[in-house]
Amino acid sequence: MCNATVDFIEEEKPFFPPTVNDKALHQFFKNVSGDMLGIENYVEMQPLMGSEDFSFYQQAIPGHFSFVGMQNKARSPMASPHSPYFEVNEELLPYGASLHASMATRYLLELKASTLNKSNKKDEL
Secondary structure (H helix, E strand, O other): OOOOOOOOOOOOOOOOOOOOOOHHHHHHHHHHHHHHHOHHHOOOOOOOOOOOOHHHHHHHOOOOOOOOOOOOOOOOOOOOOOOOOOOOOHHHHHHHHHHHHHHHHHHHHHHHHHHHHHOOOOOOO
8 A cells, every 4th residue: 555645835835826917018018019020920829837936926016928939940940948958049139128128118108108197297308
């Protein structure tokens, strides 16, 4: 006869909650990336079952988790990011950096515009 026990040590290492994108931020990302890269280059992914520690941030504030494609069709398919054979396609890093900078800039500009519309304060700049 065999016996077994499983201890998930939840007190020491809690389970990761699901990473679920905020719908408004998801639409914002889609708009910015479509404007910047062309909507034909935006690909909607199916949900994944992996865990991500980003989900802990999303428990505190709305968040959006996304991927920037790096596949070079002239080369062989990419290895998993967790593989020792994974290679970063450095030619695409400026696109990812520009996309993040554009999202931050547009978000702040839209937030500023909505804030100014709600108040009687004037922007001196």
